[in-house]
Amino acid sequence: MSTFDAQIAAAEQRHKDRTAKRAVNEAYIREGEPFKADTPERVRLWFRRRGLSSSMAERAIKTGCIPLAVQEAMRPPGKQERVGLERVLGTSDFLGIAFLERGLQVARTVGRVSIRGGTGSPIGYGTGFMVGPRLLMTNNHVLTDAGQAADSVVEFDYFVRADGSPSTIRVFKLQPEIFFKTDPDLDFSLVAVAEVSANGAPLSTQGWNQLIPDEGKAIIGQWVNIIQHPNGEPKQLVLRNNEIVDTPDRFLTYKTDTSPGSSGSPVYNDQWEVVGLHHAGKPKRDTDGNILNMQGQVWQRWMGEHQIQWESNEGARVSRIVAAVDALPLTAVERAIFQSALQPFTPSAAPSEVRAQQEANNATSNPVVAADGTATWTIPLRVSLSLGGMVAPPAPAVAALQPLPVMAPSPMLPAPMQAMPRDERSILNAAKAELLNVPGVLGVRLGYRFVNGWITRERALVVTVAAKKTRHELKKEGTSALPQTFAGYPVQVTGQTLRELVRSASPKTSEFMSLTEGLNFNEIVYTPPANKPLDTVNEHMRLKLHISPDAGWPCLSEFLGKTEERLVIGMYDFGAKHILDAILAKPALKELVLVMQRGESIGTGTKRDDLADAEVAKQLSDQFGSKFHFGWVKLGIKNGWVANSYHIKVAVRDSKAFWLSSGNWQSSNQPTDNLKGSTDYRALRKYNREWHAVVEHPGLAKTFEAYLRNDLKKGSAPDFVEAVAALPNIAVPMLESLAAGVGPNARYFEPLDVDEVVKVTPLLTPDNYFDAAIELVRSAESEILLQNQTFNAPTEHQDKLAELVGLLLEKQREIPVRIVFRVLMESDARSNLEALVDMGFDPDQIQVQSNLHTKGIIVDGTKVMIGSQNISASGVSINRDASLLFEHEGIAQYFREIFEHDWENLGFKNIGNDFKPVWSTNEVALKDADADTWMLLSPKDYLPLL
Numbered sequence: 001m002s003t004f005d006a007q008i009a010a011a012e013q014r015h016k017d018r019t020a021k022r023a024v025n026e027a028y029i030r031e032g033e034p035f036k037a038d039t040p041e042r043v044r045l046w047f048r049r050r051g052l053s054s055s056m057a058e059r060a061i062k063t064g065c066i067p068l069a070v071q072e073a074m075r076p077p078g079k080q081e082r083v084g085l086e087r088v089l090g091t092s093d094f095l096g097i098a099f100l101e102r103g104l105q106v107a108r109t110v111g112r113v114s115i116r117g118g119t120g121s122p123i124g125y126g127t128g129f130m131v132g133p134r135l136l137m138t139n140n141h142v143l144t145d146a147g148q149a150a151d152s153v154v155e156f157d158y159f160v161r162a163d164g165s166p167s168t169i170r171v172f173k174l175q176p177e178i179f180f181k182t183d184p185d186l187d188f189s190l191v192a193v194a195e196v197s198a199n200g201a202p203l204s205t206q207g208w209n210q211l212i213p214d215e216g217k218a219i220i221g222q223w224v225n226i227i228q229h230p231n232g233e234p235k236q237l238v239l240r241n242n243e244i245v246d247t248p249d250r251f252l253t254y255k256t257d258t259s260p261g262s263s264g265s266p267v268y269n270d271q272w273e274v275v276g277l278h279h280a281g282k283p284k285r286d287t288d289g290n291i292l293n294m295q296g297q298v299w300q301r302w303m304g305e306h307q308i309q310w311e312s313n314e315g316a317r318v319s320r321i322v323a324a325v326d327a328l329p330l331t332a333v334e335r336a337i338f339q340s341a342l343q344p345f346t347p348s349a350a351p352s353e354v355r356a357q358q359e360a361n362n363a364t365s366n367p368v369v370a371a372d373g374t375a376t377w378t379i380p381l382r383v384s385l386s387l388g389g390m391v392a393p394p395a396p397a398v399a400a401l402q403p404l405p406v407m408a409p410s411p412m413l414p415a416p417m418q419a420m421p422r423d424e425r426s427i428l429n430a431a432k433a434e435l436l437n438v439p440g441v442l443g444v445r446l447g448y449r450f451v452n453g454w455i456t457r458e459r460a461l462v463v464t465v466a467a468k469k470t471r472h473e474l475k476k477e478g479t480s481a482l483p484q485t486f487a488g489y490p491v492q493v494t495g496q497t498l499r500e501l502v503r504s505a506s507p508k509t510s511e512f513m514s515l516t517e518g519l520n521f522n523e524i525v526y527t528p529p530a531n532k533p534l535d536t537v538n539e540h541m542r543l544k545l546h547i548s549p550d551a552g553w554p555c556l557s558e559f560l561g562k563t564e565e566r567l568v569i570g571m572y573d574f575g576a577k578h579i580l581d582a583i584l585a586k587p588a589l590k591e592l593v594l595v596m597q598r599g600e601s602i603g604t605g606t607k608r609d610d611l612a613d614a615e616v617a618k619q620l621s622d623q624f625g626s627k628f629h630f631g632w633v634k635l636g637i638k639n640g641w642v643a644n645s646y647h648i649k650v651a652v653r654d655s656k657a658f659w660l661s662s663g664n665w666q667s668s669n670q671p672t673d674n675l676k677g678s679t680d681y682r683a684l685r686k687y688n689r690e691w692h693a694v695v696e697h698p699g700l701a702k703t704f705e706a707y708l709r710n711d712l713k714k715g716s717a718p719d720f721v722e723a724v725a726a727l728p729n730i731a732v733p734m735l736e737s738l739a740a741g742v743g744p745n746a747r748y749f750e751p752l753d754v755d756e757v758v759k760v761t762p763l764l765t766p767d768n769y770f771d772a773a774i775e776l777v778r779s780a781e782s783e784i785l786l787q788n789q790t791f792n793a794p795t796e797h798q799d800k801l802a803e804l805v806g807l808l809l810e811k812q813r814e815i816p817v818r819i820v821f822r823v824l825m826e827s828d829a830r831s832n833l834e835a836l837v838d839m840g841f842d843p844d845q846i847q848v849q850s851n852l853h854t855k856g857i858i859v860d861g862t863k864v865m866i867g868s869q870n871i872s873a874s875g876v877s878i879n880r881d882a883s884l885l886f887e888h889e890g891i892a893q894y895f896r897e898i899f900e901h902d903w904e905n906l907g908f909k910n911i912g913n914d915f916k917p918v919w920s921t922n923e924v925a926l927k928d929a930d931a932d933t934w935m936l937l938s939p940k941d942y943l944p945l946l
Helices: 003-017 019-030 040-049 054-063 068-074 082-089 097-107 146-151 318-326 332-340 351-362 422-435 471-477 498-505 507-517 552-561 577-584 613-627 698-715 769-778 799-812 826-839 889-905 939-945
Strands: 110-116 122-130 135-138 153-156 170-173 180-183 188-192 223-228 236-246 251-256 266-268 274-283 310-317 374-378 382-386 441-451 454-465 489-494 537-548 566-571 591-596 628-633 649-653 657-661 690-696 729-733 752-765 784-788 817-822 846-849 855-859 863-867 881-887 919-921 934-937
Touching: 003 019, 003 251, 003 274, 003 310, 019 236, 040 054, 097 223, 097 236, 110 135, 110 146, 122 223, 135 332, 146 188, 180 318, 188 318, 223 274, 251 274, 274 318, 310 318, 422 441, 422 454, 422 489, 441 489, 441 826, 454 826, 489 826, 498 507, 498 729, 498 939, 537 552, 537 698, 537 889, 552 577, 552 649, 552 657, 552 690, 566 698, 577 613, 591 613, 591 698, 613 628, 628 698, 649 698, 657 698, 657 863, 657 881, 690 698, 690 863, 698 752, 752 769, 752 889, 769 799, 769 855, 769 863, 769 881, 784 799, 784 889, 799 817, 799 826, 817 889, 826 846, 855 889, 863 889
Parallel strands: 454 489, 566 591, 591 628, 784 817, 817 846
Antiparallel strands: 110 122, 110 153, 122 135, 135 188, 153 170, 180 188, 223 236, 223 266, 236 251, 251 310, 266 274, 274 310, 374 382, 441 454, 537 690, 537 752, 566 649, 649 657, 657 690, 729 919, 729 934, 752 881, 784 855, 855 863, 863 881
């Protein structure tokens, strides 16, 4: 039995033993006589702590009620007599602003405990809170022993701001060698925290909660407040939704009809005194004894404790914790540290000032000085200081406008990305002040002028609009047209990017996008299989290298047809009927394993007749029964096996050979068209460009099989439902200018067969791909050719992407580095190109290509990496992807020839300039009139691109 299971079992037993007493208590509460529910001594202590007279306490004990005179004195105008009782108990809805201000202050003391294994990767999360200048309190079942605490950290200030942006997290190491005490019965652990964070922030600014050893801080009938990080998510406050209904000797029992707590959370009264340490409760169970989740289904451990449907919650009483620690044999140093937890924290500044100090280093602007000498800095909080004797300078035209936030310098990025000249910022501020008031204008930024669909080096003001309209349409609406120039800068119009569309769909999607912008490898819970290193192999093997649409399906069909006993598959999307039929035609298979990501890639265009993933899984289950082993991978930026995409495309045959690709098992990636010998090259525009490899080598096959089986065993569940299901679908216009025609030398490529010694390295994300990609780019001496569906300019917090893209930029200054990426939306392509040029990339060495889905890098014509990793923040770090690195000139030259072919015949320097508005929708199909000119993208389509 796990520690958490033991806590639940003990809580359930206490709940059972106190059933009769709790029923009496709840009856008193319903009748408005809560003081009869608690012991007389606790009621007296409770009154005394609030400065109320002993005679009032005695009357309350006798009658269970507050005297009428006191109720009258406390009653707000227009309220009934009962309000006095509510106000004294803390159940009234009337709360002063000071309540919220103090709540925000104590919230800074609460952090997320990241429980790490020996490798530094997280194995779970809990909540903890400061109870002294150096002491953190959490549950014993969160930090069981000093060894586990030494590997773990606490993260403060992890929350999502009001504007949807992520906060700056402060990470502190735990120091159990200085102080660590734990008690499995009361379920608490106390551990010392480092005085300075990983980035140099002092612990002292977080503050702490005083541990008050006296009883009477809370009483039956009161509502309590909880601050928490449920399931490792950003900080959340549960205000007055848990009512105390019982006080067993060492615990508090509180009921909730809305939000439970999470392990290690502080439980506060309305004076923001800690009254308990939340740890567990009584879960709701079905008739078979299974714990139920919030949806009434059987709870599985992977869902997280925040998904348990609790009948009641339970916390250890602070007075009992203090007594337990005080009775321990403490050294002099430990005694001094613990005694400091019994002292109140006195902030040196008001809460708003503390927050201002915390954010001051994020300020990106100079102050605006008013005529009276008041200087105002615009940061996440406005702080004004009156500077006596200071005279304001003459106000320029844009003096009162909010300055443009500038990205903090990053060692991975060149200087052009760090800031823009002051005069450009002033012009941008002025443009925002004028143009953001125009109806339909959503944003204004400083970008570059595009001519004939391609970027120039001339600066321009780029205006984001909901819909581009003709002058006639604007005149009809009575709206003025945007100026063609502003302060000498051209004004150009674009639409919302994918990220902006998703963010604006709802508050939930905004929060999700904020989390994706702060990607951190240590947030996922992926662990590789034991004793399966991804070692380089330099041995004899047989290979068939090929591409789609040219020869994709003939080669895959041959590969599947040779399967005798076993097929193990990891696949992002699987909907093509002809591929399903090829597997169903193998009823004699002894085992079929399929690991997938839930969610549909919507069937439009060439995928219109494809099946849903769930339907494919059902048909395979119906045919193969117990021989079919299946799971949906658990996704999540926080606590997922991988972040937002199980993006792998690998199939292992009989533990002897495997197929690896950039493309899914869909009709767009594996068309059935017979193109051998054809001179009709329209398929090159109709279907996706993909790179594939079939490898016959038992050692490599068994390696990939071990990782796929590990994904199934540890990282999936048959009934997992991912959080991204709530994200909208996006309707995108097909860019006709990119879909028409091919170059004069277009052709189809035959497969390349290799039967000799080959040096190859298996690569997986989140395992070894990033390091291998860095080393591959660093080794380049004469040229780098990169052809990838996605090549994103990095943004803040995307350190791994910044390192890889920054290294490619350094190489482009030394040798030719040509890049081709896919254009899906004019607005996204434009924004990305502008960011790349800002970094310093040469736009003459960049092209875009429609229906590009491959992910390859060729270096010096002697090495080539092929696989499924997008050059995106999650693609290079915390999604599941697979690639192969071939150090073989013949293979590299085969793909180099394909790259040159596509550069000449399929690539463009034109992202399109016929802007059409995209939109987000919950619809899963387009109307017939739109079906041939628009694409509908599901979250599964666009998340890997972000």
